[in-house]
Amino acid sequence: MRIGIVSDTHIGYERFEEDAYRQALEALSKAAEMSDAIIIPGDVFDRRAPHPKIIADAIKIFREVEQKDKLGAKVLEKKGGDGKIYTQLPIIAISGTHERTTIGSENALSLLGLAGLLIDANEATVMLEKDGEKVAVYGLGGTSEELVKQKLKELDPRPVKGAFNIFMFHQSIYELLPFNDNFLRYDDLPEGFDLYVDGHIHGRVESETHGKPFIIPGSTVLTQLKDGEQEKKGFVIYDTLSNTHEFIAIGSRDFKVLHIKMTDTTPTAIADACExxxxxxxxxxxxxxxxxxxxxxxxxxxxxxxxxxxxxxxxKFSSRAILEVDSSKLETPELGLQIDDVRNGKLNGMPLKDMGMQMLSSRLKEYKYSGKIDAAKLFELLSAEASKEKTLKAALESLYSSYEAT
Ligand SMILES: [Mn+2]
Structure with missing residues (x-):
């Protein structure tokens, strides 16, 4: 059986909403044309409570895929969850971290299941068949990283005899993201499955666990603007008979990270280099x-x-590129000194208070202030140790009275 694996479509992702829609549609449509069944390991939607317009977008996408009428596998049954199947279309999905809700089991993804647009396989096994070959898909929806190990223990997912078994989930993996001890490790995954499919991580991963393939197809839309997301987006087709798979790229918007590193230079030179x-x-x-x-x-x-x-x-380039600039690592030598000086209560060797007074009087000059209160008095009023309201009130009052006097 040919299984299309499409993940993290993030329909409704605000920053690139059109890309999310177009790329989800392309990935799912192409996958439907090239495979017998589709599995989706979470984050179909970008938000827990998508706007009706976004739910409509998702419905349109799945309706279009349905009309292709190409997916050849037959849905036999669903064991676990609510045990119910509302479509014969072999599109099997779980909710991701972006859809997970704390109350009850209903979420944006399960709604699509109830609407008969896909089969919600959360904590359930869905059996498929084609030409006498059976494929069992067990789904574990995205859950909190703190609880996932306990949950796996309780659920104790098992492969089905006489079938090709897929374990589909949506979590971080410690070996890939070594940030938190709670993250699942490859060895924590239940044994005995023929293929492990994970969502959540937006870059593509092809690895192994328990001696079997472990695949993350990555998201179909760019969301994080990280160096690792520069490769083309797409989906994976896994052939259960030959145990081979291929990555199919979609026409995702190109993304490039450009590193500009310069030292002892001027802002203009940096701007020129960037340009x-x-x-x-x-x-x-x-x-x-x-x-x-x-x-x-x-x-x-x-x-x-x-x-x-x-x-x-x-x-300047807004019509030709979507640009983002990260200059947080650009150092300003002055700033380093100034921060030290502020810490020591001095600026350019001048006590902080005198510096403040000097700044205020030069600002007053700049704005051609011609009132009677001098900078020193105003500074005293503004730097008084009272609440902001009180301080401003006192300063304004004396400003007014000085105007009235003139
Ligand atoms: Mn995601």
């Missing part, structure tokens, strides 16, 4: 790509304000 890197990159794409600029390094002594120039670059 030429963007132009070079744009030559490689026919449509509007997503480009993330990671600006690192150090500005030369005396310079600040690189962000301002970078924002004007984003504007």
């Amino acid at each position: 030429s890197a963007i132009r070079k990159e744009l030559d490689l794409h026919s449509d509007k790509p997503i480009i993330k600029l990671v600006v690192e390094g150090k500005l030369a002594h005396g310079y600040t304000g690189a962000d301002l120039l970078l924002h004007s670059i984003i504007k």
Whole structure:
């Protein structure tokens, strides 16, 4: 049997809503044309409570897939969960972390199951058949990382004799994301299955557990803008008879991370470097790509304000690329010194209070303030140790009275 594995479509993902829709539709339609059954390991929707418009989008996508009438596997039964099947279409899904609700079992994904657009396999085994070959899909919906091991113990999922067994779930895996001891390790997964399919992680992973293949197809839409998400999005087709699989790319929007690293330089030089890197990159794409600029390094002594120039670059290219700039790693030497000085209560060797007074009086000059209160008095009023309201009130009152006096 040919199984299409499509994951993390995130329909309704706000930032790239059109991409999420178009790419989910393309992945599911193509998978329907190329396989006998489709399995979806979670995060069909981006949100727990999708807007009706987004639910309508999802319904349209699944209706379109249904009309292809290509999926050749027959649905035999569902054991576990509510035990009910509302469609004969072999599209089997679980809820992901984005759909999980705390109250009861109903969530946006299970609604699609009740509507007969797919089969909700949460905590259930769905049996499929084609030409005498049986495939059993066990589904464990995304659950909290703290509870997942306990849950697996309680549920004790077992393979079905005489079938090709797939264990489908939606969790982090410690070996892939070593951040939290609660994460499942490969060895924690139940033994005896022929194929392990996971969602949740948006980059593609092909690995092994208990001597059997472990596959994460990755998301169909870009959501995290990480270096590891630059490869093409798509889905996997697994052939249960030959135990081989292939990745099918979809026409996902291109994504590129450009690292610009410069030291002892000026904001203008950084902006120029960014601009030429963007132009070079744009030559490689026919449509509007997503480009993330990671600006690192150090500005030369005396310079600040690189962000301002970078924002004007984003504007400049807005019709040709979706740009994001991360300049959080760009150091400003001045800033480092200033922070130390603030800590020591001094700026340029001047006590903090005098510095504040000087700033206020130069601002007043800048705005051509001609009132009677002098900067020193106003500063005293504004820096009084009272609540903001009280301080402002006192300052305004004396400003008014000084105007009245003139
Ligand atoms: Mn996801």
